[in-house]
Amino acid sequence: MSQRVPGDDTGLIHPTVIQPSDHAPWRQDRMGKATLFQSPRMLVGLNAFEPGQLHALHAHAGMDKLYQVIEGEGALLLEGREAPMKVGDLVVAPEGVPHGIRNTSSARLLVLVILAPAP
């Protein structure tokens, strides 16, 4: 059994094993976003940050968000503080908790993003 997922902009049939970095949505003007999987229950995507790019502090009502660093390093933005994140690091911002990401490095930063439920 496999499913093509409407909100998925890769055209993948799930389950398909992928290497996330193959789908990295780099762009020069702002943070790039890709959706790897989307159902009512879960959105799996990528946020791609060139040096200096950021996703400003924001929160999601009723949705938990997980970030995991796939490539590079940067800073997790929280209210009143920042925390460094490097390859493999993972963090969960429970619903309502403001969070963001800034690429504080001179190299690319690729982050896996999971929202549950999906927006």
Place this chain on the structure above:
Amino acid sequence: MSQRVPGDDTGLIHPTVIQPSDHAPWRQDRMGKATLFQSPRMLVGLNAFEPGQLHALHAHAGMDKLYQVIEGEGALLLEGREAPMKVGDLVVAPEGVPHGIRNTSSARLLVLVILAPAP
């Protein structure tokens, strides 16, 4: 704002940046499991496979599951086929799709597991 999560067996206050491998629940008798975060919306955990250990084919009604390989390599089990998975590889088994994991290697295999919604 931060939250201690009842189903979380690490005692973490979220959001806290962690390296998943620091919480790997290795055990000799069978696949080890740890929960890093749990809310009604999402369970974030680890499955730890010593060589030869497996999580047999199973499915979750109404829950999507994501696997990502943190360390090692193995095989994703699907109905009637297997797919190799190596470090960084990611797969989503949408709700109702049978899936499992086998450590086919001679080294440890650590897998990030996300279920949405949580069981």
